[in-house]
Amino acid sequence: MKTNQTSKLKIIPLGGLEQIGMNITAFEYEDSIVVVDCGLAFPDDDMLGIDLVIPDITYLKQNIDKVKGFVITHGHEDHIGALPYVLREINVPIYATKLTVGLIEHKLEEHDMLRTTRRKVIKFGQSINLGCFRIEFIKTNHSIQDAAALAIYSPAGIVVHTGDFKVDYTPVFGDAIDLQRFAEIGKKGVLALMCDSTNAEREGFTKSERTVGHTFDMIFSEHTNQRLIIATFASNVDRVQQIIYTAYKYGRKVVVEGRSMVNIISTASELGYLNIPEHTLIDINEMKNYPDEKMVLVTTGSQGESMAALSRMAADIHKKVTIKPGDLIVFSSHPIPGNEKAVSNVINELCEKGADVIFQDVHVSGHACQEEIKLIYSLVKPKYAIPVHGEYRHLKAQAKLAAELGIPKENIFIMKTGDVLSLDSESAKVTGKVETGGIMVDGLGVGDVGNIVLRDRQHLSEDGIIIVVLTLDRHSGMLLAGPDIVSRGFVYVRESEDLMDEARVAAEDALDDCLDRHITDWGKLKTSVKDALSAFVWKRTQRRPMILPIIMEA
Amino acid sequence: MKTNQTSKLKIIPLGGLEQIGMNITAFEYEDSIVVVDCGLAFPDDDMLGIDLVIPDITYLKQNIDKVKGFVITHGHEDHIGALPYVLREINVPIYATKLTVGLIEHKLEEHDMLRTTRRKVIKFGQSINLGCFRIEFIKTNHSIQDAAALAIYSPAGIVVHTGDFKVDYTPVFGDAIDLQRFAEIGKKGVLALMCDSTNAEREGFTKSERTVGHTFDMIFSEHTNQRLIIATFASNVDRVQQIIYTAYKYGRKVVVEGRSMVNIISTASELGYLNIPEHTLIDINEMKNYPDEKMVLVTTGSQGESMAALSRMAADIHKKVTIKPGDLIVFSSHPIPGNEKAVSNVINELCEKGADVIFQDVHVSGHACQEEIKLIYSLVKPKYAIPVHGEYRHLKAQAKLAAELGIPKENIFIMKTGDVLSLDSESAKVTGKVETGGIMVDGLGVGDVGNIVLRDRQHLSEDGIIIVVLTLDRHSGMLLAGPDIVSRGFVYVRESEDLMDEARVAAEDALDDCLDRHITDWGKLKTSVKDALSAFVWKRTQRRPMILPIIMEA
Known part of the structure; x- marks a missing residue:
């Protein structure tokens, strides 16, 4: 492994910024990459019919030789949920605490991938070496047990990543967050802090579980x-x-x-x-x-x-x-x-x-509020602040806190997914952009539903579909059958028979007109019929169903 | 007009209960009906493509001779929005305060109905006689000006209907709610109070605008x-x-x-x-x-x-x-x-x-919280309590308050839309049920989209549609063209050509099998093709697109 003075640490979020969910971040230094978390996102309201969304890991596939493994902070779906999909493409080892590994194993078993996946349980305080990185697991508190913050030691400096966390001085199970260790590492000098922003808009302290x-x-x-x-x-x-x-x-x-x-x-x-x-x-x-x-x-x-x-x-x-x-x-x-x-x-x-x-007051959050975030900053005292985990408004709220705590504005980075932040103790800046995005999973299909399909689903959901079918003679181009009209999701047909009859007449007229003018190009035929029908339907109903002409040849 | 000792007042909510919006309630005594409010509801998430929902007024149409007019409490859409649709079917006069009439007129103008609609501006403190009813408008406060409560005087007793209200001792415009009048009417003896429940789960007092x-x-x-x-x-x-x-x-x-x-x-x-x-x-x-x-x-x-x-x-x-x-x-x-x-x-x-x-603390609600609701109950002292305006949970919360204030449980009615509550000073009970419901408006269509259409839209929105078309010979029943397969909202076809090819083969096989067995019944043909395709698609994608076989004859 070569190291030289000019190499920088690259932090590359492949998901999880400007959104809740799909947390995954690559840390790269020369020929080593470690990936923190590998979560899924639940579909937005406009992703009709989609089951879940997983990150695009093109960048990791392109750099597969560098990737040393996944380090997982805790066992929530937005941190582990994409593993079964991603591991099919890059099968590298997984490192996490005991309960987290247990939950990952359950998931792998469901996908019949338990045999083919390497994983290792790490204890709090323990470190692992992955390429030129050393990763230390630090005890935190969260709404699931065994949540870890990570101290990521690289030749360019130490990055502290909190994962999702809160400060619970009196947790129900196990120890409170290891604030002493945050302080100790802070004393050594921390290059960057990546801290949970979910509750950064909320004042005060999150209550104990x-x-x-x-x-x-x-x-x-x-x-x-x-x-x-x-x-x-x-x-x-x-x-x-x-x-x-x-x-x-x-x-x-x-x-x-x-x-x-x-x-x-x-x-x-x-x-x-x-x-x-x-x-x-x-x-x-x-x-x-x-x-x-x-x-x-x-x-x-x-x-x-x-x-x-x-x-x-x-x-x-x-x-x-x-x-x-x-x-x-x-x-x-x-x-x-x-x-x-x-x-x-x-x-x-x-x-x-x-x-x-x-339904009121029987819950506490698992995420740190402003006072807890300030506490972590004050223990870690990072040179650079990189708010993570949250929508833009939350990242911005944490950036404001960081500025109030004295971190110079130019050292605070609200990153976007895909940004490549290159940093060392001298400087930090976004130096590039890698391919990222959400890949939609629908049933067994991974990535076979894209924006066109979604746009069609949206269109279908609002006004339904009208299908016009007709059969032309293969040789003469004359109409053999149709046009027949079938609709779904448009109107209750039994009560709208007249409307559908008139629609057929409108389609027929457009078709006759084309045939009279010896238009035989199917594209033109379809466009004429579609336009005529569309105009008719709009006039009569002020709706815009999808109109789909289908021409057959016999 | 005959009156006899045994007649009762009937209160019939035609909308607005168990939901937010679509407020409309009929008050009937012998041959007189007055209708309070005539609002629309915004569509639920599952009403795909629907613009708005208006109440089913079958009951009013059936009793059109009795209907004396609409009395409107204030100018919000959920109280006036259905008027242009409902007035087309029952053209009776409208009574409301000045701003409310102004807003209704603007709405009628948009529907080109201003000329044909009778309306009258009523002042606070003023009463109107409608059949055997007298209706008094009482000043309240709300998030729109000129909101009124109604005292509805019937031969069976007085009903106080608060409309949407809050108590604002220091309103921005005009007077505070006329608490003295509520008290005066209360002193006379009030049969029933119909009070806004929107904020009945919230403690305390809503702050002044x-x-x-x-x-x-x-x-x-x-x-x-x-x-x-x-x-x-x-x-x-x-x-x-x-x-x-x-x-x-x-x-x-x-x-x-x-x-x-x-x-x-x-x-x-x-x-x-x-x-x-x-x-x-x-x-x-x-x-x-x-x-x-x-x-x-x-x-x-x-x-x-x-x-x-x-x-x-x-x-x-x-x-x-x-x-x-x-x-x-x-x-x-x-x-x-x-x-x-x-x-x-x-x-x-x-x-x-x-x-x-x-985005925090720059707003106050327009609805009464618990202390205000208690205040109105204590001024009006009704025999019967009928919580209105709100989802079931809100009605129930007000019912609880009413019970705490000493109203016997059997005198508290959580009504459902369509219930007929018959009451006088002796007794009150639900004695019947009338036809009610929400009529969906989509574009120009009023009521032409029903549950089947919505179910289709839902289905289409989740997995799209696969259309199989084929042309059979009119005489021989032999296949002339197809089966052709077209899909929308299912998969990104260019990347799934193999899948679509195989789907066509599955459809072809099913069809061949039918033709071999001399099955010529179109229903059976369609079912065979649909089942075969559905099974194929589920196996390959675990999705259930709508499958629509279309058979043509040439």
Whole structure:
């Protein structure tokens, strides 16, 4: 490995900036690349029919010989979710803490990739050498256990990457964030800090996860005659732990419901991240053996996701749980922006069934607010600030904090995905741009749905489609059959027969006109019919359905 | 008009319950019906392509001889928006306060219905007789001026309907809510109170509109070197008034931008609801004559609506305003549930252009919180409580408040749209159900898009469509042309040619198989081809596009 004085460290976010989700960042120094995180994003509202979005890793494929491995900060989907897709293209080892590896393994197993993937569990405080990099895992707190910050030692200097984090002095499980280590590394001199921006617009300090436990205690003590159903994030093992403790204290049995939560809880439990008192957890099928006031269900669906367990209960299509008057449903969550209406709909459905619903103040965030961000900056004292994890407004809010803490404006970088930031102790600047983007996954298809397909889906969704088919004689070009008109998603045809008849006449007229003028070019024929039909439909309905002429030859 | 002891008052909500919007309620006593409000609803997320939703008024059409008129509480779309559609079917007079009539007239003019519609301006304190009803208009406060509560005097007793309201002791324009009159009527004895539930889940008191004025003053005084752009609701005339006053105080010119806001402001101004100091309001085209720090733009788009003025500025497609670094954009609004993500996207776009954005604490609600609701109950002291205006959860929250105030549970009615509540001083109960529903308006079509069309649009939006066309010989039933396959919104065809080729083969095989077996029934042919293609596509892509076989005959 050659090193020379002029080499710089390159930081290249391949996703995760200007958006929530799809976190993946390459760190490159000469012939070594390490990649931090490999997450997916959930589709935007305009990505109709898309299941999930994964990062374009063209840059990594082009530099495959340099790539030493993936270093994963924690086990949330937006940090691990793209691994099964990306590993098919670049099969390099994965390094993460124990629970994170456990969750990744579960995911790989589902994709039948467990055998072919190298992975290694790293402990907090431990370091690994990857090419010319050394990576140290530092304990943090987050809404999932075993979250790590990374100290990335490169010949050009140290970069501290917080991952998603908060400062919890009294965590439910394990230790508080290792602030001493942040300080120690800060003392050595840190080149750049890449810090979580999610809550950078919020003043103050995020409360300890443990405060939710106190709230549970109050709820359990005040509602001793009702069945309790508590919805929360599937991956928040500490939250479930606190429900289990509280249930045990108040003599209730716990049922966990919802596939993703059952999976995560079982992984966490196997790996020792969950302490379940004997006989407390029961199977959903045993529920009938206990009176309502001795039960608490912990369930997915806190975001109003239509197929999650709680939503199915609210809609009365859950096979094993029927909501009844007197049930108390607790949303231990905040709606993620975009989910407010779905959550509200579920609350309405639950209320209509006579259930009581508590949805305020039974949740704390997993992300650092302004005071915590300032604390990390003050311990690490970086030369350069690179806000990460968040939409532009959040990155900007952190940039403002960094400036208030005395970091010169020219040393603060709000990067865009694909930017190549080249830096060392002398200077830092964006020196290039690499190919990036979101690749849409729809069913088994990875990347076969692009903007044209999406635009068509959007068009179809708004006004439907009218199809005009006709058959021409192969030799004479004369009309053999049609034009026939079929529509879907346009109007309720039985009530609009006249309209459809007139539409056919409009198409016929346009066609006759073409044939009269001896126009035989199919492109021109199609355009004429389409334009005529489009004009007719607009005039009569002020709608613009997709119009698709199909010509056959016989 | 006969009256006898056994007649009861019937209250029949034809919309507006279990939902936000589409407020319309019929009050019936023997041969008289008066209708309170006639609003539209904005389409739910699953009503793809729908522009707006209006109430089904079958019940009013069936009883057209009884219907004496519409009494409108205030000029918001969810209270007046369906009038142009409904009046086409039942042309009865409209009664409302001055500004409300002004806004209705503007709407009727757009539909070319001004000439054919009778309407009458009513003053606060004034009463009108409609059949056996007397209706009194009572001054309230709301986020639009001239909002009225109604005292509906019937032979069976008095019903007080609050409309949308808040208690503002220090309104920007006109008087505070007429609490004395509520008390006076309460003293007479009120049969039922129908009270706004929108904020019934919120503790405390909604702040005075005037407090927003103080916030504007602070913002203007602290940002003297920037252009100000303030987004708010088009219909909040008092909000715009306060911006104009503050601009005048700080020597800024005001531009109003956004079609709906320009319309409402001009109506309000003509009718004397807005006080504009001379030379303060300028046209958008004069803007260039003033330096940035002497300008404030008031604009629509506070909800992130994609075609509203602010969204167009943020997306850089506004013809006359370009956002630049240093602009200060103020969101004087809260996102309505469901709009959070759209608002956030606009904030991100504005931040990316270097603008500063303020989006917190520059708004107050127009609806009463719990303490105000309790106040109205305590003044009116109704026998029966009928929470209105809100989703189920909100109605339930008000029902809880009513119970806390001592109204017996059996006297509290959470009604559903279509319920017929029959009441007098002796008893009240739901005695029937009338036909109701939402009629979807799409372009010029009213009610021609139903659930089948919506289901098709949903299906098309998720996975697109595959069309299989073939031409059979009219006589022999032999295949003359095809099967040809065309898809839209399914896959990017150029990259999936093999897939489409194989799909055609699958369709061909199914067809050959049918023809071999001498199946000539078109229904069976279509089903075979569809099933074969569907199975092939699912296996290869795990998607379920709509599959549409079309058979022609030549």
